[in-house]
Amino acid sequence: MIEYDPFSDAVMRDxxxxxxxxxxxxxxxxxxxxxxxxxxxxxxIRRSTIEDVFTAEQGxxxxxxxLKAPPPPDPVFSMLDMxxxxxxxxxxxxxxxxxxxxxLEGSIRTRTRRLLAPLLEQRHFDVYRxxxxxxxxxxxxxLIGLPEDESLDLRALVTTFYxxxxxxxxxxxxxxxxxxxxxxxxxxxxxxxxxxGAGDGHDHLSAMLRAEIxxxxxxxxxxxxxxYTMIVTGAEVVPLAVANTVYYLAAHPDQRQEVIEDMSLVExxxxxxxxxxxxxxxxxxxxxxxxxxxxxxxxxxxxxxxLWASGNRDEHEFDQADRFDLHRRPKRTLSYGHGAHxxxxxxxxxxxxxxxxxxxxxxxxxxxxxxxxxxxVYSEFLHGYHxxxxxx
Numbered sequence: 461m462i463e464y465d466p467f468s469d470a471v472m473r474d475x476x477x478x479x480x481x482x483x484x485x486x487x488x489x490x491x492x493x494x495x496x497x498x499x500x501x502x503x504x505i506r507r508s509t510i511e512d513v514f515t516a517e518q519g520x521x522x523x524x525x526x527l528k529a530p531p532p533p534d535p536v537f538s539m540l541d542m543x544x545x546x547x548x549x550x551x552x553x554x555x556x557x558x559x560x561x562x563x564l565e566g567s568i569r570t571r572t573r574r575l576l577a578p579l580l581e582q583r584h585f586d587v588y589r590x591x592x593x594x595x596x597x598x599x600x601x602x603l604i605g606l607p608e609d610e611s612l613d614l615r616a617l618v619t620t621f622y623x624x625x626x627x628x629x630x631x632x633x634x635x636x637x638x639x640x641x642x643x644x645x646x647x648x649x650x651x652x653x654x655x656x657g658a659g660d661g662h663d664h665l666s667a668m669l670r671a672e673i674x675x676x677x678x679x680x681x682x683x684x685x686x687x688y689t690m691i692v693t694g695a696e697v698v699p700l701a702v703a704n705t706v707y708y709l710a711a712h713p714d715q716r717q718e719v720i721e722d723m724s725l726v727e728x729x730x731x732x733x734x735x736x737x738x739x740x741x742x743x744x745x746x747x748x749x750x751x752x753x754x755x756x757x758x759x760x761x762x763x764x765x766x767l768w769a770s771g772n773r774d775e776h777e778f779d780q781a782d783r784f785d786l787h788r789r790p791k792r793t794l795s796y797g798h799g800a801h802x803x804x805x806x807x808x809x810x811x812x813x814x815x816x817x818x819x820x821x822x823x824x825x826x827x828x829x830x831x832x833x834x835x836x837v838y839s840e841f842l843h844g845y846h847x848x849x850x851x852x
Contacts, residue, residue: 462482462485462707463655466498466522467629467630469627472838472840473836479500480600480773482767483500483770485776486617488498488504496764497765499755499764502772502774505798506771508544508753509798513747513750513835514746516540518746519531519539520538520539520743522742522744526744526763535685536548536685537689538693543802545690551673552664556807565812568595568599572591572816572819574816583851586849588846588847588848589846591820592703595816597695598612598692600665604690605666606649610770614642614645617639618692620635621638621639626838642688647682652678653669657669664686694808696739697740698740698813701734701773702816703845704844704845706848707845707848708729708784712784715729715785717755719786728786728787729786731783731810732846733784735773735793737844738769738794740771740797740841741767741840741842742766743764743768743791746761746762747764777792826848827850828851830849
């Protein structure tokens with residue numbers, strides 16, 4: 461009998477054995493106490509992300525889909541179905557094209573070197589906490605239109621919101637207090653900017669203030685929801701993926717040496733890290749119309765969770781899926797999702813990851829991971845190392 465529960469201590473500490481068992485014996489698995497289905501195979505997940513029998517408008521996070529917490533009252537494009545989602549996404553899409561993101565490489569590299577310089581003098585630092593996290597936070601903050609100090613303060617509240625303790629299911633009061641403080645401050649920022657006027661700025665706040673969707677300007681609540689989502693996604697995934705890559709290259713010294721000798725391999729090492737240890741563990745939908753997947757009938761109102769991390773380790777899709785291999789060139793992955801809700805920041809994430817790793821490897825190619833201090837996130841939602849101390 462399979463004993464899978466996304467909130468169990470065993471799964472939150474090490475989900476991989478559970479995912480392997482699910483893929484093998486129950487790829488469409490029902491957990492009665494949550495009235496939710498869990499999809500663990502690559503093809504099932506990929507296909508389901510484009511099926512309109514599922515809706516995102518009742519929420520996509522584990523808390524909303526599995527624990528039935530209400531979704532935010534204001535629309536945010538990550539929780540809208542097509543065609544509504546398209547209008548909201550278009551407000552931000554121009555800033556995330558390949559060419560628009562490519563133009564940011566110089567500033568991102570300069571900022572990375574500025575953060576890295578004092579750390580190199582120390583000869584030791586935490587890749588996640590001291591470098592990757594502040595870099596990603598400052599970059600997304602600038603895109604949103606936030607001052608640097610404000611971005612870092614808001615990011616700290618996000619960190620508190622996602623902290624989990626053993627035995628915790630969903631949020632506890634401390635998490636909720638941080639979330640409410642974050643939302644209140646974001647509302648103040650939006651109102652301050654609204655009083656100043658949209659102007660012709662290119663940041664997201666300016667774009668939202670100028671936008672009119674569904675026949676009306678964006679409400680403060682809708683703007684707050686959008687900024688909140690961007691801070692979470694823009695500052696969480698890349699730092700985890702970079703810390704993971706640093707760890708896995710250290711664990712495979714032959715592959716690390718190849719990267720040092722040919723830095724064009726950095727982007728492939730980062731991509732393989734995203735596949736091998738995907739930071740966004742799972743997201744979901746709610747069943748809108750009856751549907752059958754592998755002879756299992758999913759009924760309206762039930763939750764369905766896409767186990768992204770499991771799908772990216774699916775042996776039916778990837779040869780030697782449990783092996784980290786920077787020479788892997790898969791035709792498709794689930795690293796940035798799929799379908800209409802595919803991550804809008806894909807190009808930004810890839811650029812930040814490449815620049816951070818290039819700078820770390822150029823400055824400290826002989827780094828050693830302090831394994832006693834390396835620590836993985838304890839979470840149902842996120843995967844990866846959020847403590848990655850190195851010395852050199």
